[in-house]
Amino acid sequence: MSPETVPAGVIEGGWEYVWAAYALSWAAVLLYAWSLRRRGKRVP
Amino acid sequence: MTASPPSPLEVPAPRWERALVLLALLWVAAGHAWGLFLAPAEANMGQTGRILYLHVPTAWTAMACFAAAFAGAVAGLWTGGARWDALVEAAIEVGVVFAVLLVVQGSIWARPTWGVWWTWDPRLTTTAILVVAFAGILVLRGLLHRPEQRRTATAVATIAAFVDVPVVYFSVQWWRSLHQPLSRPDTVDFVMWGPLLVSVVGTLLVGAALVAARRRLALVRVAREQAPGHLPDRPEPLRLEDP
Numbered sequence: 641m642s643p644e645t646v647p648a649g650v651i652e653g654g655w656e657y658v659w660a661a662y663a664l665s666w667a668a669v670l671l672y673a674w675s676l677r678r679r680g681k682r683v684p
Numbered sequence: 685m686t687a688s689p690p691s692p693l694e695v696p697a698p699r700w701e702r703a704l705v706l707l708a709l710l711w712v713a714a715g716h717a718w719g720l721f722l723a724p725a726e727a728n729m730g731q732t733g734r735i736l737y738l739h740v741p742t743a744w745t746a747m748a749c750f751a752a753a754f755a756g757a758v759a760g761l762w763t764g765g766a767r768w769d770a771l772v773e774a775a776i777e778v779g780v781v782f783a784v785l786l787v788v789q790g791s792i793w794a795r796p797t798w799g800v801w802w803t804w805d806p807r808l809t810t811t812a813i814l815v816v817a818f819a820g821i822l823v824l825r826g827l828l829h830r831p832e833q834r835r836t837a838t839a840v841a842t843i844a845a846f847v848d849v850p851v852v853y854f855s856v857q858w859w860r861s862l863h864q865p866l867s868r869p870d871t872v873d874f875v876m877w878g879p880l881l882v883s884v885v886g887t888l889l890v891g892a893a894l895v896a897a898r899r900r901l902a903l904v905r906v907a908r909e910q911a912p913g914h915l916p917d918r919p920e921p922l923r924l925e926d927p
Binding site for chain 2: 653665
């Protein structure tokens with residue numbers, strides 16, 4: 641697609657995708673940090 | 685008298701590590717808050733462009749982890765020191781966590797922007813290869829129970845897998861790609877650099893804190909394996925003697 645045929649404009653809305661990405665990432669990192677803490681306690 | 689391997693009580697998180705965790709959380713929270721609530725919406729992507737302040741720092745952190753693993757692998761092969769293996773193990777595991785998040789975030793961003801969750805674009809494909817390669821090294825480590833064999837195999841595989849890191853980075857220049865170009869001053873507007881840089885530093889600090897914590901666990905294993913009379917976690921397979 642040449643630059644002339646790229647549709648112009650702004651994507652409307654999209655906050656739900658933004659929140660999903662941030663929430664999922666924070667949750668995953670915190671869960672991984674918590675798993676490290678758990679694994680540390682189980683080391684003999 | 686022989687020294688017993690350290691127990692978790694003997695290897696608590698040092699004070700600097702706790703301070704690093706606190707600093708990292710505050711820093712990344714500040715960067716994300718700036719990007720979510722204060723930065724302007726992107727000219728074409730609108731609000732979905734705010735995922736940039738999460739996605740780019742995640743990419744840099746994943747690449748930094750893999751670079752640390754690569755450096756540890758080279759140093760481990762060069763010196764033969766077992767403690768380098770702890771860094772390699774930690775950096776790969778944390779790197780895989782961030783790389784998986786990178787793919788998921790990219791997928792969430794791609795849906796409203798490109799209209800698809802996934803496409804076999806060069807940047808996406810090379811990143812997927814990176815995730816599989818480094819996750820494969822973690823699987824390989826689980827299969828090898830002789831410490832020396834595991835260290836060497838991990839180091840060699842890490843060096844081989846790291847070849848994909850510059851390929852991922854330059855893929856948007858080398859091939860025709862839907863993906864955004866490299867994030868540089870000439871491709872990112874000035875007002876977006878503030879929240880982006882703060883988020884990058886914060887996420888790198890989070891990655892460093894996780895690698896430090898994971899490395900402490902790995903060092904306990906290294907100490908246990910180096911203790912006199914240590915046996916592999918699982919017995920070696922029985923072999924028939926030559927007649």
